[in-house]
Amino acid sequence: MKITDIEVIHLRVPSAEKTCTWGEDAVIVKVITDSGIIGIGEADSSPSVVKACIETPNSNLYCYGLKSLLIGENPLEIERLWNKMYWASNYMGRRGAGIHAISAIDIALWDIAGKHYNVPTHTLLGGKYRDKIRAYGTFIPADRPEDNRDIARKLVEQGFTSIKFGGGVFGDDPEVDVEIVRNVREEVGDDIEVQIDLASKWGTCGHALEMCRRMEEFNLNWVEEPVLADCLTSYAKLSGKVSQKIAGGESLTTRFEFSDFLEKSHADIVQPDITRCGGITEMKKIYDMAQMHGTRLVPHGFSTGILLAASVHFLAACEHGTLMEYSQSDSPLFTDLVANRLPFEDGFVPVPDSPGLGIELNEDVIAKYRVE
Numbered sequence: 001m002k003i004t005d006i007e008v009i010h011l012r013v014p015s016a017e018k019t020c021t022w023g024e025d026a027v028i029v030k031v032i033t034d035s036g037i038i039g040i041g042e043a044d045s046s047p048s049v050v051k052a053c054i055e056t057p058n059s060n061l062y063c064y065g066l067k068s069l070l071i072g073e074n075p076l077e078i079e080r081l082w083n084k085m086y087w088a089s090n091y092m093g094r095r096g097a098g099i100h101a102i103s104a105i106d107i108a109l110w111d112i113a114g115k116h117y118n119v120p121t122h123t124l125l126g127g128k129y130r131d132k133i134r135a136y137g138t139f140i141p142a143d144r145p146e147d148n149r150d151i152a153r154k155l156v157e158q159g160f161t162s163i164k165f166g167g168g169v170f171g172d173d174p175e176v177d178v179e180i181v182r183n184v185r186e187e188v189g190d191d192i193e194v195q196i197d198l199a200s201k202w203g204t205c206g207h208a209l210e211m212c213r214r215m216e217e218f219n220l221n222w223v224e225e226p227v228l229a230d231c232l233t234s235y236a237k238l239s240g241k242v243s244q245k246i247a248g249g250e251s252l253t254t255r256f257e258f259s260d261f262l263e264k265s266h267a268d269i270v271q272p273d274i275t276r277c278g279g280i281t282e283m284k285k286i287y288d289m290a291q292m293h294g295t296r297l298v299p300h301g302f303s304t305g306i307l308l309a310a311s312v313h314f315l316a317a318c319e320h321g322t323l324m325e326y327s328q329s330d331s332p333l334f335t336d337l338v339a340n341r342l343p344f345e346d347g348f349v350p351v352p353d354s355p356g357l358g359i360e361l362n363e364d365v366i367a368k369y370r371v372e
């Protein structure tokens with residue numbers, strides 16, 4: 001079997017036609033083979049930058065576009081191809097968007113392998129430990145603290161036993177932050193896990209420390225990205241001093257950045273995104289490193305049903321892969337792009353057993369939102 005083409009598809013939901021909560025755009029790849037098998041992947045990144053990383057002609061030894069490296073290659077030789085892409089895109093890649101692009105292709109290669117061997121991808125990853133994965137629901141808080149009661153209650157009514165919020169005004173004003181958390185905790189009661197995501201907005205470890213202490217009474221499960229993920233010293237200072245678990249890492253790529261993060265941040269939870277960190281191949285390495293540091297891996301995941309399926313296959317095959325994020329986006333790129341999107345049912349997402357990632361794309365959605 002040989003790779004004959006890689007199609008990069010940029011999707012954008014026109015804001016004039018439909019507003020949505022996150023999920024305005026997406027970049028997906030189809031890795032096409034001469035056997036008729038097509039692998040599907042995506043990167044949660046800037047679509048046009050990812051497209052350029054894949055399609056650009058090579059300009060020197062370390063600036064190959066990824067597509068030119070893979071045409072004619074055997075798609076089953078996933079790790080060798082990962083390393084080939086990594087090294088030959090080394091000047092414009094190595095971290096950031098270059099790795100996001102590799103992530104999309106890597107996910108598609110694991111999809112191809114599963115389809116070729118006629119087994120679900122989680123079997124190729126070592127075998128599944130579970131048939132369903134507990135999921136937490138994420139929402140962007142409303143500006144007025146009391147308006148968050150409704151949002152939180154509706155998630156619990158949907159079946160979520162674990163919820164998270166962040167973005168919007170959260171992190172801007174200490175008094176508002178505390179009141180939002182108070183309203184949510186009061187509304188959902190003590191039995192629901194509540195975690196908060198600051199998207200780095202608390203800025204300094206001193207402020208984050210003060211806020212974590214003020215929020216102790218609300219029994220938060222974790223505090224995510226209180227400060228920038230690059231500020232490993234701030235993470236380390238916080239981690240030992242607050243009662244909440246500290247989480248982060250959604251923006252990091254490759255085992256190299258995660259190695260640093262795991263070693264120096266002392267975080268309790270690491271959150272690689274499978275469509276950014278380097279794909280399934282790199283995520284396996286990051287998971288193993290996290291285990292060695294006594295750190296729990298709970299992946300970041302807030303894009304299309306492709307990311308969702310890749311995360312589920314990966315977690316199913318991890319001994320401790322017991323919690324994942326489930327998007328609450330109403331974007332058609334989340335709700336409809338994958339025709340058989342994995343559902344959220346009674347607190348859990350089922351692990352599929354069809355070959356590869358087991359997803360079918362809705363070509364009408366692609367045609368409707370494709371950016372040419």
Ligand SMILES: [Mg+2]
Nearest residue numbers: 197224225250
């Ligand atoms: Mg986050």
